[in-house]
Amino acid sequence: MTIRTPLCDLLGIDIPIGNAGMAGGTALAPLAAAVSMAGGLGAIGGIDQRGPAFLREQIHAVRAATDRPFSVNLIAWILDVAPAFLDVCIEERVPSVTMSFGDAGPHIARTKDAGITVIRQVQTIAAAREAVAQGVDVIIAQGGEAGGHTGSVATMALVPQVVDLAGEIPVIAAGGIADGRGLVAALALGAQGVIMGTRFVASEECTTSAHEHREKIIAASADDTIFTDVFDIVDGMKWPAGISGRSIKTVFAAEWHGRESDLVALRAEIMAESGTPNEAPVRAHSAYAGQSAGLIHDVKPAAAIMRDIAAEAEAVLAKLRT
Ligand SMILES: Cc1cc2nc3c(=O)[nH]c(=O)nc-3n(C[C@H](O)[C@H](O)[C@H](O)COP(=O)(O)O)c2cc1C
Structure with missing residues (x-):
């Protein structure tokens, strides 16, 4: 069948x-x-x-x-x-x-x-x-x-x-x-x-395109994702109410999640690290992935x-x- x-x-x-x-x-x-x-x-x-x-x-x-x-x-x-x-x-x-x-x-x-x-x-x-x-x-x-x-x-x-x-x-x-x-x-x-x-x-x-995106998915379990706005703040994007991003919990996400207003204030400084106007520095890259990562x-x-x-x-x- x-x-x-x-x-x-x-x-x-x-x-x-x-x-x-x-x-x-x-x-x-x-x-x-x-x-x-x-x-x-x-x-x-x-x-x-x-x-x-x-x-x-x-x-x-x-x-x-x-x-x-x-x-x-x-x-x-x-x-x-x-x-x-x-x-x-x-x-x-x-x-x-x-x-x-x-x-x-x-x-x-x-x-x-x-x-x-x-x-x-x-x-x-x-x-x-x-x-x-x-x-x-x-x-x-x-x-x-x-x-x-x-x-x-x-x-x-x-x-x-x-x-x-x-x-x-x-x-x-x-x-x-x-x-x-x-x-x-x-x-x-x-x-x-x-x-x-x-x-x-x-x-x-x-x-x-994200750095080691796949490797992070393969290494992750269902416990390793985070539902957060930190990457949107870095990207300068305002998504509709109720919508946030689920990503592998990177070092950057763990550092800034819960401290969003500090991140807003420091965004320009963080972006400047990359040296290019529109691209976040490597450490601030998302690794968008869901809880199914642990099955992959x-x-x-x-x-x-x-x-x-x-x-x-x-x-x-x-x-x-x-
Ligand atoms: C890396 C990544 C990028 C995504 N980009 C979009 C997008 O551009 N538009 C969209 O409607 N959904 C996007 N999604 C969500 C998917 O449409 C889909 O709902 C989701 O991946 C399903 O859940 P799963 O990741 O557990 O398979 C994205 C998901 C991932 C993992």
């Missing part, structure tokens, strides 16, 4: 697994193309300092590698000030756009009008209700275990509640999932698929990650039936 859900037909994929479109150069064309070619939903992290023209290049690179469907992830509150990232997706008629963090409302109608499948990632029940009212095609329920920016409701509680209110709209689970057990658990909660970020950071195709022990090709998870999920299902 292969694990297949109605979501697969909606998105034109074979396996209900996707990679998170991780911004800032983490999920670029090589990862998106590898996941899509392996039958999943590959995604590009669309927001990048290199700008909308760079996103267009990434879209072209995925299309040069495969004609399978893929998604572009856009951070909604950044679109409010930089709508050109969405313009590129619309001009390029990408198969789907995933929006997260902030009120995606103003951007959803024009994306749908362009015939693009709209996926909205939510962290709360209120946002899930809003997404239903906005007529999105798919909702990702992202739990607080997730790596990167997220909310604070756990995946186990969030997913079934979002499923209950989503009606016919398929729900994808994200946060804390890194193996076949997690996939089966997500399906049991009523999700029709999973999105994984942390697991795919430790893939061969991930173009991780190796760097593998994306296709192997997907194959192994699908096989493990089938073995778990068979065992549950005995």
Whole structure:
């Protein structure tokens, strides 16, 4: 038996697994193309300092590698000030756009009008209700275990509640999932698929830019992450209320978490250490990753990650039936 859900037909994929479109150069064309070619939903992290023209290049690179469907992830509150990232997706008629963090409302109608499948990632029940009212095609329920920016409701509680209110709209689970057990658990909660970020950071195709990001994930257990604003303060970013970043607890995060106002005051001095105006010094780099880091022990090709998870999920299902 292969694990297949109605979501697969909606998105034109074979396996209900996707990679998170991780911004800032983490999920670029090589990862998106590898996941899509392996039958999943590959995604590009669309927001990048290199700008909308760079996103267009990434879209072209995925299309040069495969004609399978893929998604572009856009951070909604950044679109409010930089709508050109969405313009590129619309001009390029990408198969789907995933929006997260902030009120995606103003951007959803024009994306749908362009015939693009709209996926909205939510962290709360209120946002899930809003997404239903906005007529999105798919909702990702992202739990607080997730790596990167997220909310604070756990995946186990969030997913079934979002499923209950989503009606016919398929729900994808994200946060804390890194193996076949997690996939089966997500399906049991009523999700029709999973999105994984942390697991795919430790893939061969991930173009991780942060220093020793993968090594830190492989060395970490579930106890080693922190939910914090310190990296946003360093980056000079103001995220929507209720959203913070989950990262491996680096020396810098441990030093400044809880002392945010001191960090605000010293930010300019810390930034000056790097010698470049917009880039944080090495010691202040995030290593965004979720609590699933403790399940990840190796760097593998994306296709192997997907194959192994699908096989493990089938073995778990068979065992549950005995
Ligand atoms: C390094 C990293 C970067 C991320 N960047 C984004 C992003 O740009 N946009 C977004 O919607 N989610 C982002 N996320 C969150 C993912 O979309 C996803 O919800 C999360 O990774 C799922 O949890 P997991 O890390 O436990 O698999 C990021 C996650 C990580 C680990």
